[in-house]
Amino acid sequence: MKPVIKFLPLLAFSVLVAACATNEGVDAKKAELEKLKSQLSALNTQIKTLEAEIAKEDPEFANANKKSLLITTAAAKKGEFTHYVEVTGSVLSKKNVNISAETAGRILEVPAIEGMRVSKGQILATIDAESIQRNIEEMENNLALARTVFEKQERLWNQKIGTEIQYLEAKNRKEGLEKSLASMKTQLSKTEVRAPFNGTVETVRVRLGELVQPGMTMFQFVGESDLFIEADISESYVGVLSKGDSVEVSFPSINRSLKTKVSAIGSIINPNNRTFKVEVFLPNIPEVKPNMISVLKIQDYKNKESVIVPAHLILADNRGDYLFIVENGIAKKKYVKRGYTFGAETEIVEGLTGVETLVDKGFREVGDNFSVNISQL
Structure with a gap:
């Protein structure tokens, strides 16, 4: 074992010398490579300079030398x-109305909720009708008596008994009570607030137990028919667009497109955004609902x-x-x-x-x- 140990230092020294020799060779090659690159760069610069000088004097050389x-x-x-004005519009309804109370009373029931779709005649709210009902009952009793008096007075008048004034007074009282009763029943029917047409309840502005007066707004209601699209167009298109221009409408939410026409153009510029309103006719499409977003392509040029x-x-x-x-x-x-x-x-x-x-x-x-x-x- 000792002879092996003796030669170990000599072996390590030999490896170290070989490694140094290898490093020196790589460094020399790197230095040589850099030197050649510098020479190549200088040559390329000289070539480009000569080509440019020759090209100025010889156009044929320039054309032949181009790559x-x-x-x-x-x-x-x-x-x-065809050119189009492309804008975003919103579906609106001409039947966008506020439903108000037509009689005074306290709210007993509000079955309608915001966003609810209802049919024509469906009850949206009920107002307390107790006092009206009592008045109707009293008026019916008075009318029954008035009819009896009139019938007897009429028989006497036909027999030439009594005066004409008595007959006319009895008749007038009976007819007056009949009209008052009809009016009272109409008022009773108004204690049930109903949808005027098919549509959607946008806003509910009353609460259960609240006291309402005639003319007080109870609901904002939007119908599902008579829809149209409204969009804001830049004032730079004033005079370019006109009623009857072709429009391509697309509804991204339902992946539906159609062709229609401009039905109306606003005559006032909005000072806040410098736009004017354009209204586009919309045929009856069951999938299209009020407030739906649409994309309009309005044709303003064609050659x-x-x-x-x-x-x-x-x-x-x-x-x-x-x-x-x-x-x-x-x-x-x-x-x-x-x-x-x-x-x-x-x-x-x-x-x-x-x-x-x-x-x-x-x-x-x-x-x-x-x-x-x-x-x-």
Whole structure:
């Protein structure tokens, strides 16, 4: 065992020397690599400088020296272009009413609750009718006596007995009590507050036991028929939109769409948000409910002979808007005058005929007179 221990220090020293030699070799290679990179950078700079100088004096050299960029293309097209004003609207009802008490009394029952859908004639609240009922009973007794007196007086009058005044007084009293009784019964019927039409109870403003007076608002009630859509439109569209314009309506909550028309346009600008009201006709659709959100696309422009391009391909500089077209493998900068934009498409009113091939992918990398290769993928 001792001979082995004797040689261990010598072995460790040899490993250390070999490791140092390896590190020195790697460092030397790294230094050499950096030196070559610096030389390459200097050469590239000299090459670019010479190319630029030669290109100024020799345009053919410049065109031949340009590298072709790989691009994809899109076609300009000619056809119908339609622009829409897109806004959010809310479904409202022309039957949005406040239901008020028509007789005085204390609330005995309020079966209606907020958000409740009810049918025409359904009871919303009941008012105490005890005093009215007593008055009716008393009036019925008086009317029974008045009828008896009238019938006897009429028989006497037919027999030429008694005076005409007595007959007319008996008749007048009977008819007066009949009208008063009918009026009292009408008042009794009003102690039951009923829904005037099918709809939804929006707000309940009375409580059980509360004393109400004629004219006091008890419920806000919205009918389910005669619905329309109302939206706020920017004042910049004053004079652009008109009654009868086509409207595309979509209801995101029920995934339903339809086409309709503008039925009315407001004549007052809201000073708070600089908008005016637009009303859109809504046909009877069972799924559509008051206060439902809708998205309106109101057509305000249409041209059947438009040149249309993808909107994202249009760039701009100090001179104006432009895009790149491809002619014989060369990208050409083409200045244009744009019209309306809707969605992903823009109408071009000047600069294109509609048969051009446009640079699509790669349009930000190309320049005027750049050589390009069109990808076949």
